Ligand code: SF4
Ligand code: SF4
Ligand code: SF4
Protein backbone atom coordinates (compact mmCIF):
# COMPACT_ATOMS: atom_id res chain seq x y z
CA UNK A 1 0.00 0.00 0.00
CA UNK A 2 1.35 3.39 -0.86
CA UNK A 3 0.29 6.22 1.41
CA UNK A 4 -0.91 9.37 -0.33
CA UNK A 5 1.57 12.18 0.12
CA UNK A 6 1.20 15.92 0.27
CA UNK A 7 3.76 18.50 -0.83
CA UNK A 8 3.92 21.89 0.86
CA UNK A 9 6.39 24.63 1.78
CA UNK A 10 7.57 25.30 5.34
CA UNK A 11 9.71 28.41 5.75
CA UNK A 12 10.42 28.24 2.03
CA UNK A 13 11.54 24.62 2.16
CA UNK A 14 9.61 22.19 -0.03
CA UNK A 15 8.63 19.08 1.92
CA UNK A 16 6.65 15.96 1.11
CA UNK A 17 4.89 14.10 3.92
CA UNK A 18 2.07 11.55 4.26
CA UNK A 19 -1.45 12.94 4.12
CA UNK A 20 -2.90 13.71 7.55
CA UNK A 21 0.46 14.67 9.06
CA UNK A 22 0.30 17.74 11.30
CA UNK A 23 2.27 20.85 10.37
CA UNK A 24 4.27 20.36 13.58
CA UNK A 25 5.34 16.83 12.65
CA UNK A 26 6.04 17.75 9.03
CA UNK A 27 8.26 20.60 10.21
CA UNK A 28 10.06 18.48 12.81
CA UNK A 29 10.75 15.64 10.34
CA UNK A 30 12.41 18.24 8.14
CA UNK A 31 14.54 19.77 10.86
CA UNK A 32 12.34 22.78 11.61
CA UNK A 33 11.56 23.11 15.30
CA UNK A 34 8.38 24.92 16.32
CA UNK A 35 8.07 25.74 20.04
CA UNK A 36 5.47 23.62 21.87
CA UNK A 37 4.29 23.10 25.41
CA UNK A 38 1.10 21.06 25.62
CA UNK A 39 2.00 18.77 22.74
CA UNK A 40 3.85 15.56 23.47
CA UNK A 41 4.75 12.82 21.03
CA UNK A 42 3.04 9.58 21.88
CA UNK A 43 -0.06 11.36 23.24
CA UNK A 44 -3.09 12.62 21.35
CA UNK A 45 -2.80 16.30 20.36
CA UNK A 46 -4.60 18.85 22.50
CA UNK A 47 -3.97 22.32 21.05
CA UNK A 48 -4.31 24.23 24.28
CA UNK A 49 -1.18 26.30 24.87
CA UNK A 50 -0.93 28.19 21.56
CA UNK A 51 2.88 28.23 21.62
CA UNK A 52 3.02 26.42 18.28
CA UNK A 53 1.08 29.05 16.31
CA UNK A 54 2.17 29.42 12.67
CA UNK A 55 1.16 31.55 9.70
CA UNK A 56 -0.36 30.06 6.54
CA UNK A 57 -0.21 32.16 3.35
CA UNK A 58 -3.55 33.50 2.25
CA UNK A 59 -5.06 33.56 5.73
CA UNK A 60 -4.84 36.38 8.28
CA UNK A 61 -5.48 33.82 11.06
CA UNK A 62 -2.80 31.96 13.00
CA UNK A 63 -2.97 28.18 13.24
CA UNK A 64 -1.78 25.82 15.99
CA UNK A 65 0.73 23.58 14.20
CA UNK A 66 0.16 20.62 16.53
CA UNK A 67 -3.47 20.11 15.47
CA UNK A 68 -3.51 21.51 11.94
CA UNK A 69 -3.04 18.88 9.21
CA UNK A 70 -0.97 19.72 6.14
CA UNK A 71 -2.59 20.25 2.78
CA UNK A 72 -1.24 20.34 -0.71
CA UNK A 73 0.37 23.63 -1.78
CA UNK A 74 0.24 25.13 1.72
CA UNK A 75 2.90 27.74 2.50
CA UNK A 76 3.69 27.79 6.20
CA UNK A 77 5.79 30.34 8.12
CA UNK A 78 7.04 29.23 11.53
CA UNK A 79 9.18 32.24 12.48
CA UNK A 80 8.23 35.91 12.22
CA UNK A 81 8.15 38.98 14.41
CA UNK A 82 4.41 38.64 14.80
CA UNK A 83 4.67 34.98 15.86
CA UNK A 84 7.42 35.76 18.35
CA UNK A 85 5.24 38.48 19.87
CA UNK A 86 2.31 36.06 20.21
CA UNK A 87 4.51 33.35 21.69
CA UNK A 88 6.00 35.80 24.19
CA UNK A 89 2.51 36.85 25.15
CA UNK A 90 1.39 33.24 25.59
CA UNK A 91 4.33 32.54 27.91
CA UNK A 92 3.66 35.68 29.94
CA UNK A 93 -0.01 34.79 30.28
CA UNK A 94 0.89 31.34 31.57
CA UNK A 95 3.32 32.85 34.07
CA UNK A 96 0.69 35.39 35.19
CA UNK A 97 -2.20 32.95 35.45
CA UNK A 98 -1.00 31.25 38.64
CA UNK A 99 1.81 31.58 41.16
CA UNK A 100 5.23 30.98 39.63
CA UNK A 101 8.18 31.76 41.87
CA UNK A 102 11.03 29.93 40.22
CA UNK A 103 13.63 30.47 42.93
CA UNK A 104 11.62 28.31 45.34
CA UNK A 105 10.24 25.84 42.77
CA UNK A 106 11.29 22.19 42.52
CA UNK A 107 11.56 22.55 38.75
CA UNK A 108 13.78 25.65 38.68
CA UNK A 109 16.22 25.23 35.77
CA UNK A 110 14.41 22.03 34.63
CA UNK A 111 11.12 23.58 33.57
CA UNK A 112 9.82 23.76 30.02
CA UNK A 113 7.86 26.97 30.65
CA UNK A 114 10.89 28.71 32.12
CA UNK A 115 13.13 27.50 29.35
CA UNK A 116 10.68 28.76 26.70
CA UNK A 117 10.65 32.13 28.46
CA UNK A 118 14.43 32.17 28.22
CA UNK A 119 14.47 31.15 24.56
CA UNK A 120 11.96 33.85 23.67
CA UNK A 121 13.69 36.50 25.79
CA UNK A 122 10.81 36.94 28.25
CA UNK A 123 12.71 38.48 31.17
CA UNK A 124 9.71 39.94 32.98
CA UNK A 125 5.92 39.59 32.92
CA UNK A 126 3.88 42.57 31.74
CA UNK A 127 0.50 41.26 32.86
CA UNK A 128 -0.75 41.59 36.40
CA UNK A 129 -0.42 38.22 38.06
CA UNK A 130 -3.23 36.33 39.77
CA UNK A 131 -1.29 35.03 42.81
CA UNK A 132 -3.49 31.95 43.18
CA UNK A 133 -3.54 29.96 46.38
CA UNK A 134 -4.95 26.60 45.22
CA UNK A 135 -4.68 23.37 47.15
CA UNK A 136 -1.37 21.53 47.20
CA UNK A 137 -2.09 17.81 47.60
CA UNK A 138 0.68 15.75 49.17
CA UNK A 139 -1.54 12.97 50.52
CA UNK A 140 -0.07 10.36 48.14
CA UNK A 141 2.92 8.38 49.41
CA UNK A 142 5.32 10.15 47.09
CA UNK A 143 3.46 12.08 44.36
CA UNK A 144 2.70 15.74 44.99
CA UNK A 145 0.63 18.22 42.97
CA UNK A 146 0.98 21.98 43.41
CA UNK A 147 -1.88 23.34 41.34
CA UNK A 148 -0.48 26.86 41.56
CA UNK A 149 2.19 25.88 39.07
CA UNK A 150 -0.12 23.93 36.76
CA UNK A 151 -0.42 25.39 33.26
CA UNK A 152 -3.39 23.15 32.35
CA UNK A 153 -1.56 21.50 29.47
CA UNK A 154 -3.38 18.18 30.20
CA UNK A 155 -0.29 16.09 29.46
CA UNK A 156 -0.79 14.27 32.79
CA UNK A 157 -4.45 13.53 32.00
CA UNK A 158 -3.56 12.16 28.59
CA UNK A 159 -0.65 10.00 29.74
CA UNK A 160 -2.75 8.59 32.59
CA UNK A 161 -5.64 7.81 30.25
CA UNK A 162 -3.92 6.85 27.00
CA UNK A 163 -0.73 5.17 28.18
CA UNK A 164 -1.32 3.96 31.72
CA UNK A 165 -4.98 3.34 30.86
CA UNK A 166 -6.56 4.19 34.20
CA UNK A 167 -7.82 7.77 33.76
CA UNK A 168 -7.28 8.71 37.39
CA UNK A 169 -6.75 12.32 36.43
CA UNK A 170 -9.28 14.74 35.03
CA UNK A 171 -10.18 18.43 35.16
CA UNK A 172 -12.82 20.15 37.23
CA UNK A 173 -14.12 23.71 36.65
CA UNK A 174 -13.39 25.70 33.53
CA UNK A 175 -11.03 28.27 32.07
CA UNK A 176 -8.50 29.76 34.43
CA UNK A 177 -10.22 28.10 37.41
CA UNK A 178 -9.76 24.59 36.01
CA UNK A 179 -7.96 22.15 38.28
CA UNK A 180 -6.48 18.70 37.87
CA UNK A 181 -8.35 16.23 40.10
CA UNK A 182 -7.97 12.57 41.02
CA UNK A 183 -10.94 10.20 40.60
CA UNK A 184 -14.11 12.07 41.63
CA UNK A 185 -12.10 14.86 43.27
CA UNK A 186 -10.51 12.66 45.94
CA UNK A 187 -7.27 13.39 47.66
CA UNK A 188 -4.53 11.61 45.73
CA UNK A 189 -3.73 9.33 48.66
CA UNK A 190 -7.34 8.08 48.61
CA UNK A 191 -7.52 7.46 44.86
CA UNK A 192 -8.51 3.85 44.20
CA UNK A 193 -7.54 3.92 40.50
CA UNK A 194 -4.06 5.47 40.62
CA UNK A 195 -1.43 2.77 40.09
CA UNK A 196 1.37 5.07 41.31
CA UNK A 197 3.10 4.61 37.95
CA UNK A 198 4.63 8.14 38.06
CA UNK A 199 4.04 8.81 34.39
CA UNK A 200 2.18 12.03 35.17
CA UNK A 201 5.21 13.36 37.06
CA UNK A 202 7.48 12.35 34.20
CA UNK A 203 5.58 14.29 31.54
CA UNK A 204 4.48 17.36 33.52
CA UNK A 205 6.41 20.18 31.83
CA UNK A 206 6.58 22.34 34.95
CA UNK A 207 6.91 21.96 38.71
CA UNK A 208 3.23 21.09 39.26
CA UNK A 209 3.47 17.28 39.63
CA UNK A 210 6.64 15.98 41.22
CA UNK A 211 7.97 13.16 43.34
CA UNK A 212 8.73 13.99 46.92
CA UNK A 213 12.41 13.78 47.74
CA UNK A 214 13.49 13.16 44.15
CA UNK A 215 15.23 15.83 42.07
CA UNK A 216 12.99 16.96 39.22
CA UNK A 217 15.92 16.59 36.83
CA UNK A 218 15.79 12.88 37.63
CA UNK A 219 12.00 12.50 37.45
CA UNK A 220 11.20 14.37 34.23
CA UNK A 221 11.26 12.07 31.24
CA UNK A 222 8.93 13.45 28.66
CA UNK A 223 9.93 10.97 25.96
CA UNK A 224 8.30 8.20 27.98
CA UNK A 225 4.97 8.46 26.11
CA UNK A 226 6.56 8.16 22.67
CA UNK A 227 8.82 5.36 23.92
CA UNK A 228 5.94 3.27 25.27
CA UNK A 229 3.77 3.91 22.22
CA UNK A 230 6.51 2.69 19.93
CA UNK A 231 7.20 -0.42 22.00
CA UNK A 232 3.52 -1.26 21.96
CA UNK A 233 3.64 -1.48 18.21
CA UNK A 234 6.21 -4.30 18.70
CA UNK A 235 8.24 -3.07 15.79
CA UNK A 236 10.94 -5.65 16.49
CA UNK A 237 8.50 -8.53 15.62
CA UNK A 238 7.72 -7.36 12.09
CA UNK B 239 45.11 64.62 35.49
CA UNK B 240 41.94 62.79 34.56
CA UNK B 241 39.31 65.28 33.55
CA UNK B 242 36.61 62.87 32.35
CA UNK B 243 33.49 63.29 34.39
CA UNK B 244 32.59 60.16 36.31
CA UNK B 245 29.28 58.39 35.75
CA UNK B 246 26.92 58.96 38.68
CA UNK B 247 25.72 55.57 39.90
CA UNK B 248 23.26 54.76 42.70
CA UNK B 249 22.11 51.49 44.22
CA UNK B 250 18.95 50.98 46.25
CA UNK B 251 17.94 48.16 48.59
CA UNK B 252 14.18 47.67 48.79
CA UNK B 253 12.51 44.43 49.97
CA UNK B 254 15.21 41.89 49.21
CA UNK B 255 17.68 39.91 51.25
CA UNK B 256 20.75 42.05 50.29
CA UNK B 257 22.05 39.10 48.28
CA UNK B 258 22.02 41.19 45.09
CA UNK B 259 24.20 43.81 46.77
CA UNK B 260 26.50 41.02 47.98
CA UNK B 261 26.78 39.89 44.37
CA UNK B 262 27.56 43.46 43.34
CA UNK B 263 30.42 43.47 45.87
CA UNK B 264 31.49 40.05 44.61
CA UNK B 265 32.83 41.78 41.50
CA UNK B 266 35.98 41.82 43.66
CA UNK B 267 38.98 43.39 41.93
CA UNK B 268 36.77 44.53 39.05
CA UNK B 269 35.29 46.98 41.55
CA UNK B 270 38.61 48.84 41.51
CA UNK B 271 38.29 49.42 37.75
CA UNK B 272 34.67 50.40 38.26
CA UNK B 273 35.58 52.84 41.03
CA UNK B 274 37.80 54.74 38.60
CA UNK B 275 34.84 55.35 36.30
CA UNK B 276 31.93 55.89 38.67
CA UNK B 277 30.89 58.04 41.55
CA UNK B 278 28.62 56.17 43.94
CA UNK B 279 26.12 58.87 44.85
CA UNK B 280 23.60 56.84 46.84
CA UNK B 281 23.71 53.28 48.22
CA UNK B 282 23.26 51.23 51.38
CA UNK B 283 27.05 51.05 51.39
CA UNK B 284 27.44 54.85 51.13
CA UNK B 285 26.17 57.10 53.86
CA UNK B 286 23.86 59.40 51.91
CA UNK B 287 20.45 60.27 53.30
CA UNK B 288 18.56 61.74 50.35
CA UNK B 289 18.44 60.32 46.84
CA UNK B 290 20.31 62.92 44.76
CA UNK B 291 19.50 64.67 41.48
CA UNK B 292 21.03 63.80 38.09
CA UNK B 293 21.88 60.15 38.52
CA UNK B 294 23.04 58.31 35.41
CA UNK B 295 22.45 54.68 36.43
CA UNK B 296 20.46 53.28 39.36
CA UNK B 297 20.49 49.58 40.22
CA UNK B 298 17.62 48.52 42.45
CA UNK B 299 17.47 45.33 44.48
CA UNK B 300 14.21 44.10 45.98
CA UNK B 301 10.47 44.41 45.42
CA UNK B 302 8.26 47.30 46.49
CA UNK B 303 6.46 46.35 49.69
CA UNK B 304 5.76 49.55 51.67
CA UNK B 305 4.96 53.22 51.11
CA UNK B 306 8.41 54.50 51.91
CA UNK B 307 9.88 52.21 49.24
CA UNK B 308 7.20 53.32 46.82
CA UNK B 309 8.10 56.98 47.14
CA UNK B 310 11.86 56.28 47.05
CA UNK B 311 11.40 54.29 43.84
CA UNK B 312 9.35 57.06 42.22
CA UNK B 313 11.89 59.67 43.23
CA UNK B 314 14.75 57.51 41.90
CA UNK B 315 12.93 57.16 38.59
CA UNK B 316 12.44 60.94 38.30
CA UNK B 317 16.12 61.57 38.98
CA UNK B 318 17.73 58.72 37.02
CA UNK B 319 18.50 58.23 33.34
CA UNK B 320 18.85 54.44 33.33
CA UNK B 321 16.99 52.43 35.94
CA UNK B 322 17.76 48.71 36.35
CA UNK B 323 15.82 45.98 38.16
CA UNK B 324 18.56 44.02 39.91
CA UNK B 325 17.67 40.44 40.78
CA UNK B 326 14.49 38.38 40.94
CA UNK B 327 12.74 40.28 43.77
CA UNK B 328 12.95 43.47 41.70
CA UNK B 329 12.06 41.66 38.46
CA UNK B 330 9.23 39.32 39.58
CA UNK B 331 8.56 40.00 43.27
CA UNK B 332 10.10 36.60 43.99
CA UNK B 333 9.95 35.31 47.58
CA UNK B 334 9.06 38.78 48.85
CA UNK B 335 5.82 38.58 46.87
CA UNK B 336 4.78 35.15 48.20
CA UNK B 337 2.50 36.96 50.64
CA UNK B 338 0.44 38.17 47.67
CA UNK B 339 -1.27 34.78 47.72
CA UNK B 340 -2.82 35.57 51.11
CA UNK B 341 -6.07 37.44 51.66
CA UNK B 342 -5.40 40.96 53.04
CA UNK B 343 -1.74 40.17 52.92
CA UNK B 344 -0.65 43.55 54.31
CA UNK B 345 -2.37 42.74 57.60
CA UNK B 346 -1.75 39.02 57.51
CA UNK B 347 2.00 39.34 57.11
CA UNK B 348 2.33 41.58 60.17
CA UNK B 349 0.05 39.34 62.20
CA UNK B 350 2.15 36.34 61.28
CA UNK B 351 5.51 37.96 62.00
CA UNK B 352 4.79 40.01 65.09
CA UNK B 353 1.99 38.07 66.83
CA UNK B 354 1.78 34.41 65.78
CA UNK B 355 5.50 33.81 65.46
CA UNK B 356 6.67 36.15 68.23
CA UNK B 357 7.98 34.45 71.35
CA UNK B 358 8.03 37.64 73.44
CA UNK B 359 6.29 41.00 73.35
CA UNK B 360 3.64 40.25 70.76
CA UNK B 361 2.89 43.62 69.23
CA UNK B 362 2.49 45.01 65.72
CA UNK B 363 4.87 47.99 65.36
CA UNK B 364 3.18 51.32 64.63
CA UNK B 365 6.17 53.52 63.84
CA UNK B 366 7.18 51.78 60.59
CA UNK B 367 6.15 52.66 57.00
CA UNK B 368 2.71 51.45 55.94
CA UNK B 369 2.83 48.03 54.29
CA UNK B 370 1.31 47.92 50.79
CA UNK B 371 -1.68 45.67 50.01
CA UNK B 372 0.44 43.76 47.52
CA UNK B 373 4.14 43.44 46.80
CA UNK B 374 5.12 44.70 43.34
CA UNK B 375 8.05 44.13 41.02
CA UNK B 376 9.52 47.49 39.99
CA UNK B 377 8.10 47.61 36.47
CA UNK B 378 4.55 47.51 37.86
CA UNK B 379 5.26 50.92 39.42
CA UNK B 380 7.78 52.73 37.21
CA UNK B 381 9.41 52.32 33.81
CA UNK B 382 12.39 49.97 33.99
CA UNK B 383 15.15 50.09 31.38
CA UNK B 384 16.99 46.81 32.01
CA UNK B 385 16.30 43.61 33.89
CA UNK B 386 19.15 41.66 35.49
CA UNK B 387 17.69 38.31 36.56
CA UNK B 388 18.96 35.90 39.17
CA UNK B 389 18.51 35.05 42.81
CA UNK B 390 21.05 36.51 43.22
CA UNK B 391 22.34 37.62 39.80
CA UNK B 392 25.94 36.62 39.22
CA UNK B 393 28.68 39.18 39.78
CA UNK B 394 29.81 38.58 36.20
CA UNK B 395 26.39 39.49 34.79
CA UNK B 396 26.18 42.65 36.91
CA UNK B 397 29.67 43.59 35.80
CA UNK B 398 28.80 42.98 32.14
CA UNK B 399 25.70 45.19 32.22
CA UNK B 400 27.35 48.02 34.16
CA UNK B 401 30.51 47.94 32.04
CA UNK B 402 28.51 48.07 28.81
CA UNK B 403 26.44 50.99 30.06
CA UNK B 404 29.51 52.88 31.22
CA UNK B 405 31.01 52.42 27.76
CA UNK B 406 27.85 53.91 26.27
CA UNK B 407 26.77 50.61 24.74
CA UNK B 408 23.48 48.74 25.04
CA UNK B 409 23.90 45.48 26.97
CA UNK B 410 22.88 42.49 24.88
CA UNK B 411 20.84 40.26 27.20
CA UNK B 412 20.18 37.57 24.59
CA UNK B 413 21.28 34.25 26.05
CA UNK B 414 22.22 35.97 29.30
CA UNK B 415 18.75 36.45 30.66
CA UNK B 416 16.88 33.77 32.58
CA UNK B 417 13.31 34.03 33.82
CA UNK B 418 12.96 33.83 37.60
S1 SF4 C 1 6.92 25.72 37.23
FE1 SF4 C 1 8.59 26.56 36.01
S2 SF4 C 1 7.97 28.70 35.65
FE2 SF4 C 1 6.72 27.92 37.33
S3 SF4 C 1 7.82 28.48 39.19
FE3 SF4 C 1 8.51 26.41 38.63
S4 SF4 C 1 10.34 26.75 37.42
FE4 SF4 C 1 9.27 28.71 37.47
S1 SF4 D 1 0.75 7.87 38.92
FE1 SF4 D 1 0.06 6.89 36.99
S2 SF4 D 1 -1.95 6.15 37.47
FE2 SF4 D 1 -1.47 7.58 39.08
S3 SF4 D 1 -2.32 9.53 38.38
FE3 SF4 D 1 -0.20 9.47 37.67
S4 SF4 D 1 -0.29 8.62 35.61
FE4 SF4 D 1 -2.24 8.17 36.60
S1 SF4 E 1 -0.21 19.05 36.37
FE1 SF4 E 1 1.47 19.34 34.93
S2 SF4 E 1 1.02 17.92 33.24
FE2 SF4 E 1 -0.85 18.13 34.42
S3 SF4 E 1 -2.02 19.75 33.40
FE3 SF4 E 1 -0.84 20.72 35.03
S4 SF4 E 1 1.04 21.38 34.07
FE4 SF4 E 1 0.11 19.89 32.68
Ligand code: FES
Nearest residue numbers: 047049050052066
Ligand atom coordinates in the same frame (compact mmCIF):
# COMPACT_ATOMS: atom_id res chain seq x y z
S1 FES F 1 1.79 22.74 21.35
FE1 FES F 1 0.27 23.29 19.93
S2 FES F 1 -1.19 24.29 21.14
FE2 FES F 1 0.26 23.57 22.62
